[in-house]
Amino acid sequence: MGKNTTFAGRRWRGGLLAAAVLTVAGCSGGGTVSGETAKAPADPADASGTIKVLTHRTDLVQNGTMDRYAEEFRKVYPKVKVKFEALTDYEGEVKIRMNTDDYGDVLMIPAAVAKNDYPKFFAPLGTAAELGGTYRFSDKTEVGGKVYGIAQFGTANGFLYNKAVWKKAGIRAWPATPDEFLADLKAVKAKTDAVPYYTNFKDGWPLTAWSNSIGSVTCDAKAMDKLAGAVSPWREGGELHTIDSLLYDIVKGGLSEKDPNTTNWEASKGMIAQGRIATMQLGSWAITQMRDAAKKAGADPDDIGFMPFPVRKDGTYCAVLASDYQQAVNAHSSHKAAARAWIDWFTQKSGYAATEGAVPALKSAAMPGTLKDFVDNDVTFQERSEAKTGEVNAIDNAAEIGLNKPDYRQKLVDLARGAQHGSLDDYFADLDKRWNEAAGTAGS
Numbered sequence: 001m002g003k004n005t006t007f008a009g010r011r012w013r014g015g016l017l018a019a020a021v022l023t024v025a026g027c028s029g030g031g032t033v034s035g036e037t038a039k040a041p042a043d044p045a046d047a048s049g050t051i052k053v054l055t056h057r058t059d060l061v062q063n064g065t066m067d068r069y070a071e072e073f074r075k076v077y078p079k080v081k082v083k084f085e086a087l088t089d090y091e092g093e094v095k096i097r098m099n100t101d102d103y104g105d106v107l108m109i110p111a112a113v114a115k116n117d118y119p120k121f122f123a124p125l126g127t128a129a130e131l132g133g134t135y136r137f138s139d140k141t142e143v144g145g146k147v148y149g150i151a152q153f154g155t156a157n158g159f160l161y162n163k164a165v166w167k168k169a170g171i172r173a174w175p176a177t178p179d180e181f182l183a184d185l186k187a188v189k190a191k192t193d194a195v196p197y198y199t200n201f202k203d204g205w206p207l208t209a210w211s212n213s214i215g216s217v218t219c220d221a222k223a224m225d226k227l228a229g230a231v232s233p234w235r236e237g238g239e240l241h242t243i244d245s246l247l248y249d250i251v252k253g254g255l256s257e258k259d260p261n262t263t264n265w266e267a268s269k270g271m272i273a274q275g276r277i278a279t280m281q282l283g284s285w286a287i288t289q290m291r292d293a294a295k296k297a298g299a300d301p302d303d304i305g306f307m308p309f310p311v312r313k314d315g316t317y318c319a320v321l322a323s324d325y326q327q328a329v330n331a332h333s334s335h336k337a338a339a340r341a342w343i344d345w346f347t348q349k350s351g352y353a354a355t356e357g358a359v360p361a362l363k364s365a366a367m368p369g370t371l372k373d374f375v376d377n378d379v380t381f382q383e384r385s386e387a388k389t390g391e392v393n394a395i396d397n398a399a400e401i402g403l404n405k406p407d408y409r410q411k412l413v414d415l416a417r418g419a420q421h422g423s424l425d426d427y428f429a430d431l432d433k434r435w436n437e438a439a440g441t442a443g444s
Helices: 058-062 065-076 090-097 115-121 128-132 163-168 178-191 205-213 239-252 265-273 286-297 336-348 369-376 389-399 407-417 424-439
Strands: 049-055 080-086 106-108 153-162 279-283 304-307 316-323 326-329 380-383
Touching: 049 058, 049 090, 049 336, 058 065, 058 080, 065 080, 065 336, 080 336, 090 106, 106 336, 115 389, 153 163, 153 205, 153 265, 153 286, 153 369, 163 178, 163 304, 178 239, 205 239, 205 279, 205 316, 205 407, 239 407, 239 424, 265 279, 265 286, 279 286, 286 304, 304 369, 326 336, 389 424, 407 424
Parallel strands: 049 080, 049 106, 316 380
Antiparallel strands: 106 326, 153 279, 153 304, 153 316
């Protein structure tokens, strides 16, 4: 699977780009919008027409899964026909289409659209007060008190690990501190043949998953919002200092693969399933993929476990929940009622999130079986606040750091393994300097 947001390889967006909201260059749409709320009709028989749904899930369109969902939907809304258009380079292609009015009736909000521009492109779905009690992550698309998108699902952050390998290394409990985590990886190295930790350095994007732990360290849902300012995020005691120091120490300690330039995302699925890799930092979206890989390899899918970031707050582990793609209604659609009906049904009735092992956007739905260990061990789930996402992104972009891009962590790995010269303290000091300077100019 490539580095873009293609889902042919079933990579979930789940937070990897959740904060990468930029302004679409040249995106202005083809006409004015009414601002009319897209409401599903009280009587399903009143919704009619053919709607086009743009999707990044090329795999589910190709294998007929999405058509099966549409068939079930039509049993409830008999006058609505749903057609899907799967786009491999979803972000790139939709960004171009949004210079016109023709970008489907339902679409996933591209990361390239600035949050404050949502009213230009999407129909409001209701007020924050109306939708906030029903759906998780609704504040992610709130502009001026109105919500413009509903998440398909969410993902929790943590570490995938092979339980059999960790057990062979003599480890019986989750590590509660970064030092314990490092000690456990050393035990894996000493007592097994597995690579203790796999960076997925070459593909790059998996390194961005480390940013999804912001909030888990302090058990603070507003931790990302608190980066909006000259706050020196990499200072001693700061969450990014804790998070990035752990990655650095893993590599510095020789606990990762020998040559990060040779890593391979697709191959890593089978390797962790077979016990050749012990641990990887990823979102919970990856659990299903790794267990599928185990089945294909004739290994035990139950060996694939998921643990929280190794820090406890008042004796409790925390895991931040981040939104995946948000479904929206094209502001220019002539079938807004049918489009909204699809979004509501798909989110509430299709079973899609449960099938994918994802965190449901519907608050009343149960957590997926993939997170059973978290539920059984009373891990606290924190729904990440998106109140200051725009401000944080503006600083991040001006600083040219890229919290949700792989480059700065690839340099971190290179520093740790000696491929680049420099100390960790100097690197953190430089990142803080750039961040703080950008905070003084961003948005001005």
